[in-house]
Amino acid sequence: RFLFLIWSLISTVEPYTEFKRVAEENVTLPCHHRLGLLEQGSLDIEWLLHVSETVQKAVITYSGGHVYDDLNEDQKGRVSFTSNFRAGDASLQIISLQSSDAGKYICKVKNAGQYEWARITLKVIEKPSKPKCWLEGELLEGKDLSLQCRSASGTAPISYRWQRLSEDEERAEHLPPTSRVNISNPGQVLLKNLTQMTTGLYQCIATNEAGQENCVVQVTVQQAQNIGMIAGAVCGVVVGLCLLLLVVRLTIRRKEKKRYEEEEAPNEIREDAEAPKAHLVKPSSSSSGSRSSRSGSSSTRSTANSASRSQRTLSTEATPHLTPPQYSQKEPEGREPEPKKVDYANLMKMGATLVMVPAQSRAFQTV
The missing domain is CATH 2.60.40.10 (Immunoglobulins)
Incomplete structure (x- = not known):
């Protein structure tokens, strides 16, 4: 019994070990102790991860009869004790390994002033991503x-x-x-x-x-050569489409121009349009000579005013060589009255308008 107590009080250090695992696999890091035979209420177990020489993080601990496995946010929910850690197996299990899990792990067991620990290096390797x-x-x-x-x-x-x-x-x-x-x-x-x-x-x-x-x-x-043929065919198709579009466009423009000319044709005024023709009136007897002289002037003015109203829409130039209408004078019986010239200035004062009269219509006389 004395030898057993001496053996149990001596701190033991497990050999330094190294584990290499593939990402997404599970791993169990061993940690065995013999301090569970001492005082049950004072047993403490702690797993630490050394990220660097000066930085370390707590992974999981057992203290005061409680297990704390949410100390590290990166490993939360993925770490646990594998077995009956109070009896002597405080091994650590990590599931779904990640590259951040790699590092140096230290297992510390303390009870009644006695310590035991284990050091383990974990390497996590990743397969190549799909190239x-x-x-x-x-x-x-x-x-x-x-x-x-x-x-x-x-x-x-x-x-x-x-x-x-x-x-x-x-x-x-x-x-x-x-x-x-x-x-x-x-x-x-x-x-x-x-x-x-x-x-x-x-x-x-x-x-x-x-x-x-x-x-x-x-x-x-x-x-x-196949590439050249394909390129030539493509160029030919493109040129053909361009020509087709050009022909269609020209055809449409030609039709639009023709329709525009047909719509504008009724609004154009021909310059060679004939003026309205006056009816010739022959004298009935020689006794009407004096009346013809008086009515000739009024008939001429009426004819000029009527022609002016009918030709106001025409845009023509006045001809300075226009021969004024002729009026008849009183002549002896048996002879036709000779044409009498009307004063041009008097016609202008009465509001008459000069009208272009075609050559074929100048010969008529108004009596």
Whole structure:
């Protein structure tokens, strides 16, 4: 019994251990003690995470008969004691590992003035993220093409490897003989002097100690003459469409112009329109000579006023050489009266308006 007490009072230090786990997996960090046989009410257990030399965070503790597992916000709900920690197994379990869980862990057990502890280093490694594959260069015969591949995240070092896939994607094939791998950047492969044989599927595999991910890219090499034919066909179609649009536009404008001319034609006044013709009146007898002389002047004025009203809408120029209307004078019986000239100034005073009279209508006389 004396030897047992001595053995139980001696502090024991477990050897320094290291664990390496993949992200999203679970891990159990061991911590065993023999201080549970001492006073049950004074047992304290504490797990600490050393983030750096000066910063440490409490992960989980047992004190005063209570467990406190919500001390670290980053690990809240993911840490717990694995078994009967009072009896001697104070191991720590962490589920759904994250990269922030990596670091140095210390387990401290205290009871009745005695201490036991364990030191464990945890490394969390992440698989490469799904890499991105892309092409750089022209997919034409005789040209060079570069295959690029890169993962955005993952624990270094990450290695890259390119391979060609069969048509059914069931087996891997070697790269074309003209391909060259960039030693300083294995994610880059140069395909030189492209041919139709270079066409196919190419796969990039990103690998580290945690696992691997891959991506696939299609390479389709085209003939240069086919490119020229396609470009010529496209240009021809574009030019044809432009010509068609031009013809349609010209046709529409021609129709609009024709419709406009048809609408404006009734409003135009022809300059060669004939003036209204006056009716000729022959003298009935010689006894009316004196009346004809008096009525001639009034008839002329009436005719001039009527012609003025009917021609006000016409826009014509006055002709200075216009011959004034002729009036008849009283003559002896048996002879026709000679034309008598009317004073032009008197007609203007009476409000008469000069009117353009066509040549064929100047010969008539008013009696």
